[in-house]
Amino acid sequence: MFSNLSDRLAATFKGLRGKGRLSEADVDATVREIRRALLDADVALPVVRQFTAAVRERALSDEVSAALNPAQQVVKIVHSELVEVLGGQTRRLRFAKTGPTVIMLAGLQGAGKTTLAGKLGRWLREQGHTPLLVAADLQRPNAVTQLQVVGERAGVTVFAPEPGNGVGDPVDVARRGVEAARERQHDVVVVDTAGRLGVDAEMMQQAADIRTATQPDEVLFVVDAMIGQDAVATAQSFLDGVELTGVVLSKLDGDARGGAALSVASVTGRPVMFASTGEGLADFEVFHPDRMASRILD
Ligand code: GDP
Numbered sequence: 412m413f414s415n416l417s418d419r420l421a422a423t424f425k426g427l428r429g430k431g432r433l434s435e436a437d438v439d440a441t442v443r444e445i446r447r448a449l450l451d452a453d454v455a456l457p458v459v460r461q462f463t464a465a466v467r468e469r470a471l472s473d474e475v476s477a478a479l480n481p482a483q484q485v486v487k488i489v490h491s492e493l494v495e496v497l498g499g500q501t502r503r504l505r506f507a508k509t510g511p512t513v514i515m516l517a518g519l520q521g522a523g524k525t526t527l528a529g530k531l532g533r534w535l536r537e538q539g540h541t542p543l544l545v546a547a548d549l550q551r552p553n554a555v556t557q558l559q560v561v562g563e564r565a566g567v568t569v570f571a572p573e574p575g576n577g578v579g580d581p582v583d584v585a586r587r588g589v590e591a592a593r594e595r596q597h598d599v600v601v602v603d604t605a606g607r608l609g610v611d612a613e614m615m616q617q618a619a620d621i622r623t624a625t626q627p628d629e630v631l632f633v634v635d636a637m638i639g640q641d642a643v644a645t646a647q648s649f650l651d652g653v654e655l656t657g658v659v660l661s662k663l664d665g666d667a668r669g670g671a672a673l674s675v676a677s678v679t680g681r682p683v684m685f686a687s688t689g690e691g692l693a694d695f696e697v698f699h700p701d702r703m704a705s706r707i708l709d
Contacts, residue, residue, distance in 0.1 A: 412636060412669040413707050419448035420489070420708060427482035438470045441485065452670035455643045458496060458677045465492050490704050496673065497700035498682025502657060507628050511543075511592040512599045515585075515625060517618050517653050518633035519645060520606035523661035523687055525554055527633055528603045529561025530687065530695035535599050536567055543597035545588030546571040547581040547621060550605030550614075558603055565692055568597070581605060581617060586624040602627070610645055615652035622653050631684065633659045636672035646675045655679060661687035664694065 423444040430437065442463050449459045469475070469488045478484035506512045514531065516524040528544050535542040544562050546569060548554035555571050562569035570588040585602050592600040604621055607614045622630060632655045634642050649655055658679065660672045663686050676683045683703075688694045 412663050412665060412667065413452070413673075415668060416448055416452040416670065417707050417709065419451070420445065423448065424482060424486050424489075427485060430482055433470065433475060433481045433485070435471060438467060438475075438485075442467045442470070445489065449670060451668070452673075453639055453668040454670035455640070455674035455678060458674040461677070462492055462496060465495075486708060490701075490708055493704035493707060494700045496677045497698075497703055498658075498676040498684075499700060501697065501699045501701075502682040502684050503697075504684070505628050505656075506599075511589065511597055512629075513589055513602065513625050513627040514599065514629045514631060515602045515604060515618075515622060515627040515653075516631055516633055516659075517604055517649055517655065518606050519610070519635070519638075520551060520608050522606060522633045522635045523659075524548070524606065524633045525557050525603050526561065526690065527631075527659060527661060527685075527687055527695075528558060528601045529565045529567070530692050531601050531685075532562060532567035533565035533692045534695060535601075536565065540599045541597050542567050542599040542601055543588065543592045543595070544569045545585055545592075545600055545602045547585040547588065548603050548605040549579060549581045549584065550607070554603070554605070561692065568595075582620045582624050585621045589625050600625075610648040610652075615648065618649075618653045627656075629656045630654060631657050631659050632675070632679070632681070633661055633687075634672055634675055636660050636662050636669050637665045637667040638671070639667065640671050642671040643674050643678050646679050650679045650681070655681050657681050657684040659683070659685045659687060660698070664688045 475484045532542045546555040546558045572584045683698045686698045
């Protein structure tokens with residue numbers, strides 16, 4: 412992911428190298444190339460506009476004209492603007508002061524929520540927590556079993572609806588899952604929820620009801636980095652529907668252009684907190700905007 416964007420930006424900066432002074436024409440040509448590279452990588456247009464305007468303004472300021480190495484200074488500016496687009500500083504999970512911390516996962520079907528629940532569970536356990544995974548995705552026939560399988564692999568307990576007791580009502584399952592966590596002294600609850608192939612009113616209402624029933628400390632929007640430009644509109648719908656607190660980029664191991672996923676933080680104003688980079692439970696990392704920016708500009 413992002414290799415094409417990386418190459419394009421590297422080529423752009425190469426053209427500036429060795430220049431002792433940057434003229435306005437140099438800056439404009441550079442900004443134009445950055446703009447094209449971002450658009451070709453699928454970065455959303457409003458994000459590209461804002462980004463390039465900020466880079467242009469800073470590249471024409473004293474910050475660059477007074478720099479010993481103007482070209483290097485432009486790279487620094489692009490780096491810091493990329494960090495901003497990705498949500499600024501690393502944003503850690505917010506834990507509840509009392510009672511179990513509730514983390515709700517939201518997103519379209521196939522985004523990677525159930526897989527992420529297992530990854531988060533494993534990671535939380537490694538950090539010394541005692542997580543409980545709650546199977547509140549009753550939409551997809553296999554979702555409950557799938558969560559039980561990843562839970563077992565992750566060594567994390569799963570709360571699933573027992574046959575004949577509340578099956579069919581995901582809101583009730585989610586509520587009872589959080590109660591069970593409280594009774595059984597789990598300090599974190601990860602609630603897996605149902606998605607659909609596209610945004611739909613019934614699904615959004617269900618997610619909103621689960622939010623109300625479980626009062627989550629975090630509502631993480633899981634977005635498949637491979638879905639391209641749809642990522643931004645989908646994120647906006649979930650932001651409106653369930654008040655997200657953070658973003659998780661999944662399938663960053665793919666070869667898609669990825670720019671749309673990069674735009675989600677900027678468009679929603681919610682930081683990217685985690686990245687999923689494969690199907691295995693260990694293919695997961697805390698997202699650091701500065702490191703991702705460095706990776707893109709390396
Ligand atoms: P859900 O419908 O949102 O719960 O999505 P799933 O967790 O079932 O994931 C959908 C598919 O994507 C499954 O086949 C997963 O193995 C796969 N998947 C999930 N996360 C990743 C990832 O980070 N990289 C790759 N390559 N595949 C993933």
